[in-house]
Amino acid sequence: MRTRRVMTGVVVLVIGLVLLAVGAFGALNSLTISKSFTEPHPGEYVSAEIVLNTTSALVISSPAANGGVIRAQDLDLVNSTNIGTYAIPFNSSGAGSDTYTRLTGDYYYIVFASTSPGTTIVATPLNLGIVRYGALALLGFVIIIVGIVVIVVGAIQKSPTRVAQQQ
Secondary structure (H helix, E strand, C coil): CHHHHHHHHHHHHHHHHHHHHHHHHHHHHCCEEECCEEEEECCEEEECCEEEEEEEEEEEECCCCCEEEEEHHHHHHCCCCCHHHHCCCCCEEECCEEEEEEEEEEEEEEEECCCCCCCEEEEEECCHHHHHHHHHHHHHHHHHHHHHHHHHHHHHCCCHHHHHHHC
C-alpha cells in the first residue's frame, strides 16, 4: 500500500512537471524578445519592426532617456528634437521598465544616444492562447504540489502490518 501510494505520487508529479513545461514553453514561445538595434544615422538607434497582429502588451526594459515607441509610418518623421511628439505614451512604469498595453499595428522603438542602447523589448500577445498556456502552467504547478504531498504521505505512512503489531 505504501509503495503504491509513493508510485502514484511520482506519476502525479511527472504529469505536473510535463504540464508545467508545456504551459511555460507555449507561453514563452508566444513572446517576442528583441535587443538589437540598427543605426541608420549617427546617434539614432532603431529596433527591428514590432508587428503586433493581436492586442498586445509591450514592455521596454531599461528604456532610454531620449527614446520611445513610435508608429511605423512615423519613422521617417522622427528626430531627436520631436520624438516627444511622436512617442506613444506608456501606460505604466516601474522596476526599470515602461509598459504599453492594448497596442495593435506596426511600431518601432527609437533611441537617440551616443551609444547603442541596452534596452530589451518584449511583446506579449494578450489573446486566449497565452491565457490557456498560463492556465496549463498553473495547473501543472498545482499537480506538482499534489504529487509531492502524495509522495510524502506515502513515504511516512506506516504499513498496515506494523500498525497491527504495535497495538
